[in-house]
Amino acid sequence: MSTLTGTRHLVRLILRRDRVLLPLWVLLLALLPMTYATSFFELYPDAAQRAAYATGTASNPSIVALLGPVYGDSIGALTAQRGGFLTLVIGLVSLLTVIRHTRTEEEAGRRELLGATVLGRYAGLTAALLVTYAANLLLGLLTAAGLVATGLPAAGSLAYGLSAALAGVVFATVGGVAAQLTETAGGARGIAVGALGVAFALRLVGDTADRDWASWLSPLGWAPRIRAYEGERWWVLALPVLLSVLLAALAYPLSVRRDLGAGLLPPRLGPADGGLAGPFGLAWRLHRGQLVGWSVGFGLLGLILGGAAEAAGEAVQGNAAVEEILARLGGTSALAEAYLGGTLGFVGLAAAGYGIQAALRMRAEEVAGRAEPLLATAVHRSRWLVSHLLFALAGPVVVLAVAGFAVGVTYGLSVGDVPGQLPRMVGVGLAQVPAAWVLAGLAVLLYGVLPRLAPVAWGALAACVLLGQLGAVLELSQWLLDLSPFSHTPQVLGDDWTVTPLITLTALAVALAATGTAAFRHRDVPTS
Numbered sequence: 021m022s023t024l025t026g027t028r029h030l031v032r033l034i035l036r037r038d039r040v041l042l043p044l045w046v047l048l049l050a051l052l053p054m055t056y057a058t059s060f061f062e063l064y065p066d067a068a069q070r071a072a073y074a075t076g077t078a079s080n081p082s083i084v085a086l087l088g089p090v091y092g093d094s095i096g097a098l099t100a101q102r103g104g105f106l107t108l109v110i111g112l113v114s115l116l117t118v119i120r121h122t123r124t125e126e127e128a129g130r131r132e133l134l135g136a137t138v139l140g141r142y143a144g145l146t147a148a149l150l151v152t153y154a155a156n157l158l159l160g161l162l163t164a165a166g167l168v169a170t171g172l173p174a175a176g177s178l179a180y181g182l183s184a185a186l187a188g189v190v191f192a193t194v195g196g197v198a199a200q201l202t203e204t205a206g207g208a209r210g211i212a213v214g215a216l217g218v219a220f221a222l223r224l225v226g227d228t229a230d231r232d233w234a235s236w237l238s239p240l241g242w243a244p245r246i247r248a249y250e251g252e253r254w255w256v257l258a259l260p261v262l263l264s265v266l267l268a269a270l271a272y273p274l275s276v277r278r279d280l281g282a283g284l285l286p287p288r289l290g291p292a293d294g295g296l297a298g299p300f301g302l303a304w305r306l307h308r309g310q311l312v313g314w315s316v317g318f319g320l321l322g323l324i325l326g327g328a329a330e331a332a333g334e335a336v337q338g339n340a341a342v343e344e345i346l347a348r349l350g351g352t353s354a355l356a357e358a359y360l361g362g363t364l365g366f367v368g369l370a371a372a373g374y375g376i377q378a379a380l381r382m383r384a385e386e387v388a389g390r391a392e393p394l395l396a397t398a399v400h401r402s403r404w405l406v407s408h409l410l411f412a413l414a415g416p417v418v419v420l421a422v423a424g425f426a427v428g429v430t431y432g433l434s435v436g437d438v439p440g441q442l443p444r445m446v447g448v449g450l451a452q453v454p455a456a457w458v459l460a461g462l463a464v465l466l467y468g469v470l471p472r473l474a475p476v477a478w479g480a481l482a483a484c485v486l487l488g489q490l491g492a493v494l495e496l497s498q499w500l501l502d503l504s505p506f507s508h509t510p511q512v513l514g515d516d517w518t519v520t521p522l523i524t525l526t527a528l529a530v531a532l533a534a535t536g537t538a539a540f541r542h543r544d545v546p547t548s
Contacts, residue, residue, distance in 0.1 A: 049163075096173060100249060104244055152192040163184060222235065382405060416453050427448075468536030
């Protein structure tokens with residue numbers, strides 16, 4: 021039997037399981053650069069305006085840290101920089117996809133069942149990598165086609181699309197390596213996301229501290245250095261290809277040096293008594309690492325966003341169209357605060373991702389067989405569910421408060437008013453919490469009623485991102501835009517906002533979570 025026997029069947033299985041989620045994130049991430057290009061064409065038709073914008077963004081370390089360097093003032097160069105943050109998102113989605121179809125399958129016991137059939141030892145890893153590689157390459161080609169359709173040069177569009185796709189390929193392979201190291205999907209995700217964070221930190225240091233060598237050490241630093249639309253350097257594309265080959269050459273031997281369901285790194289056992297006894301103590305142990313990691317990440321992001329706010333306002337002064345749009349976005353005439361209102365709204369979407377992840381931890385515990393023995397004891401079902409629900413609801417509060425605090429510090433320092441800006445920015449961050457709770461409540465509802473469909477909550481989050489980022493560009497109907505809870509979040513930096521939408525969203529979230537909790541009390545555990 022070949023080591024790859026059964027790969028084709030596993031590929032079909034993965035495509036069937038991800039038939040909704042996979043096309044959704046590919047199309048969403050492919051459409052976003054096209055919207056950036058369209059916006060630049062409409063808002064910066066004059067070369068002098070583009071040059072002023074490019075100069076303003078290039079001179080601000082916070083903007084460069086977030087988006088990467090800009091190598092020209094053409095529409096293409098500005099679009100490539102504006103889409104620089106997408107490589108981080110593509111890398112994150114790619115590594116999570118590979119881990120989902122490798123380590124998560126082992127942890128749930130499904131890979132062991134498949135392994136009892138005629139299945140080669142490399143088939144599982146190969147199938148996950150092939151599907152993710154193909155999705156990234158399709159993403160790159162669709163991105164290039166969309167940019168060409170907006171009127172940008174074909175060569176630069178292809179260079180940008182391939183650079184984004186190959187960043188995803190690299191971190192998909194990183195996910196393949198991480199899946200061999202630990203016996204839990206959470207541990208593998210932590211290692212892979214940590215590697216992504218290191219890559220982002222290297223690019224940040226290289227681009228903002230005049231340490232170009234650091235950016236060349238980061239896969240996220242290679243994409244902008246292809247210099248799409250500004251004299252493409254095609255040879256840079258060989259770097260992610262080479263790194264992916266080397267990582268794959270590491271992942272495959274590691275996959276056969278361990279037992280099925282085990283990892284190469286020994287598990288870290290902990291106490292189950294004292295402060296960690298009971299369902300709430302167990303939930304704290306399961307969630308605390310992710311909560312700390314998300315809080316640190318949101319804090320760093322807030323520092324960058326707050327530092328970039330003043331420059332973002334200055335970069336568009338004199339462009340009436342941009343000023344009008346940004347003022348509407350933030351609900352105030354101050355451009356810097358409008359920028360902060362819009363960006364913290366996007367941070368709220370990310371916080372909803374934490375809420376969904378925390379809520380779906382219950383499904384992971386059930387599928388892995390750890391929930392059933394616990395519920396067979398004196399632990400009540402509702403108490404066990406509420407222990408996880410606590411983190412799904414409190415987590416977004418914590419991470420958004422941290423993000424708002426960090427924004428308030430750096431923005432307050434830039435305008436010389438930390439005491440005044442700090443509470444305001446924390447308030448902007450916390451205003452996103454009820455909308456994030458709605459998506460977390462939806463995840464709890466699906467888990468309680470239809471547990472197999474619980475991951476659909478991620479699709480709801482993707483739909484909210486799509487409506488928020490592309491709704492206005494695609495001129496969608498207002499009733500469709502209103503389906504996103506984030507469209508009802510008030511712009512608290514404005515003068516005429518009320519708490520009514522926040523109360524309504526909170527009530528909706530409570531109703532969803534309560535319904536899911538009630539349904540969970542009466543269904544079978546486990547449910548396949």
